[in-house]
Amino acid sequence: MAVSLRRPILDWYEAHRRDLPWRRPDATPWGILVSEIMLQQTPVVRVLPAWTEWMARWPTPEALAKEPPGEAVRQWGRLGYPRRALNLHACAKVITAEHGGRVPSTYAELRALPGVGDYTAAAVASFAFGGRHAVLDTNVRRVLARAIRGEEHPPRATTAAERRLAESLVPEVEAPRWAVAVMELGALVCTARAPRCEACPIAGQCAWRLAGRPAGPVRRGQRYAGTDRQCRGRLLAVLREADGPVPKSALDAVWPDQAQRERALDSLLDDGLAEVLPDGTYRLPAG
DNA sequence: GATGCGTGGAA
DNA sequence: TTTCCAAGCAT
Known part of the structure; x- marks a missing residue:
């Protein structure tokens, strides 16, 4: 059934399939790791230029590990969730120090x-090294929710049932190709809004479509305007x-609510995304 | 398990 | 204009 x-x-x-640079035969494990971190909650179209520039500047983990973490944050630009830049820099340090400079x-x-x-x-174990794993991202979860469970959206958090189902579908051979294929279907056809069922290769056996595409419950997203996140x-x-x-005055100028501003700044310091110097000025982390 | 964590494009 | 969402992770 589901295997069909x-x-x-x-x-x-x-x-x-799209021709994405991190999918090409000459993509390195490091390039694939960089792409996967960048793609966390971030659309492909915005990752593409960021990935190209990042890889040109730091083609190996060792190259990035030599830099101060603040340079990673600066290069990250406006991709969002900048702690990912710190994570990538920390990955580079660990890979260089503990794995001989090679992505494990x-x-x-x-x-x-x-x-x-x-x-x-x-994803990295599969796409960079050919490993056999269930790769369960939001695209795969949505495809399976619709095709198998007949529901418009997957549960908020990944369930054991979803994981069991995904694992049961992993083929014995060419597991990475299966993983990327389902992800691609979710990204291009079985999209969250306005899915293109007429272009779907499994429309004829999709439980959700066969049920008349019933609408799921309304899902409430997180607000952004006015939050600490926006302030940060x-x-x-x-x-x-x-x-x-x-100078601190430069930071004060971009957010009116002082209490919230101080709280956000403290959290940036806590996260290691910023540091304060003895003279009271602020900068990206140098060490 | 629920929250917090950026940003920008599309509907 | 507002809402939703985009290859998640850590706490």
Whole structure:
């Protein structure tokens, strides 16, 4: 039953896959790791230029490990979730110090790297090293929720049932190709909004479509305007765009609520995304 | 397990 | 204009 989804999805992938630089044969494990970190909660179209520039500047973990973490944060630019830049820098340090400068190849070693969770460890182990893992991202979860469970959206948090299902579908051979194929289907056809069922290779066996595409419950997203997150973003942008340390007044200027501003700044310091010098100026982390 | 964590584009 | 969402992770 569910296994019969494989062949049409694999064939569809061969015909419709995007040519992404981290999927090319010459992509390195480091390049693939960088892409996976950048792609966490971030659209491909915005990652593409950022990845190209990052890899041109730091083609190896060793190259990045030599730099201060603040340079990673600066290069990160406006990709969002800038702690990922710190994570990538920390990955580079660990890989250089503990793995001889080579990205480790096993799920367990990858999972131990900073900022590498279940998804990213499985993805890198699969795509960079050919490992056989269930790669369960938001695209795969949505495809399976619709095709198998007949629901518009997957549960908020990944369930044991979802994981069991995903693992049951991993083929014995060419598991990485299966993983990327399902992800691609979710990204291009079985999208969150306005899915293109007419272009879907498994439309004929999709439980959700066969049920008439019933709408799921409304899902409430997190607000952003006025939050600490937005405030942190404003403050960090000042540090990122400055050549050197900035006076506190430069930070005060970009957010009116003093209490919130102080709280956000403290959290940036706590996270290691900023540091304060003895003279009271602020900058990206130097060491 | 629920929250917090950036940013920008599309509907 | 507002809302939703984009290859998640850590706490």
